[in-house]
Amino acid sequence: MEIRKAKRADVASIVALLADDKLGSKREMYIDPLPQAYYDSFTQIDQDPNQYLIVAEEDEEIIGTAQLSFIPYLTYQGGIRSQIEAVRIKSDKRGTGLGETLFKWMIGKAKENGAHLLQLTTDKQRTDAVRFYEKLGFKATHEGMKMHF
């Protein structure tokens, strides 16, 4: 199993993972051909040095994905924050420890890049997720507030 930066050729496999999810299935459009908006978005992510869209690959199959971002702020004496979003594990690979492996890779990358903090928000409907993140060392100190346009 290898964790690496995503390539353009991975986009359809990543969208398949995003769509194969209770909440994601309502939001994504995993059809053939894939909407061009996904490729345009990939180009933006790929060209931004603060974005790391990653995949876990095993036997030439994409079995996990996540996006790690870095954001510079004046707060915390000009500290860099890292942030995780869009984590998905292929349904038949859940419970195998892959999520933990992906997170440990991202925690390592965040520290290597000098971030002082790693943050994420998780939908309160994902009841198991908070426990998973707490086991990794996250603390649920904040409310995650969203406004959809």
Place this chain on the structure above:
Amino acid sequence: MEIRKAKRADVASIVALLADDKLGSKREMYIDPLPQAYYDSFTQIDQDPNQYLIVAEEDEEIIGTAQLSFIPYLTYQGGIRSQIEAVRIKSDKRGTGLGETLFKWMIGKAKENGAHLLQLTTDKQRTDAVRFYEKLGFKATHEGMKMHF
């Protein structure tokens, strides 16, 4: 009162606002001369087209600040998220509606830039903040999880 992008000459005034806060006072170093790290961070923010560090200025005084960020993701069919952090209002200007004015400016900017979502996290210790954000239209649907290194 004018809301505009922050300039290098505003950095000390912004740090003064960040430090004049229950939580911020423990994290920031508002001394003369200001630590170089704040200026280095300003340069990174200023050069990144996805970052808008803004200030509210009245009678040549900085009375508010916030940072609006844009992050590209594959999720939501390749949608752009906008995110707010580091909001501070000068203590003698709180309760004047300035916070609401700042947020309305940022909501407008986020829509103008094509974001589909605006998000923020707020420390559960800031008990009044959740109500303020809910009045603006945010919903506390997520847990905001943090890991400090």
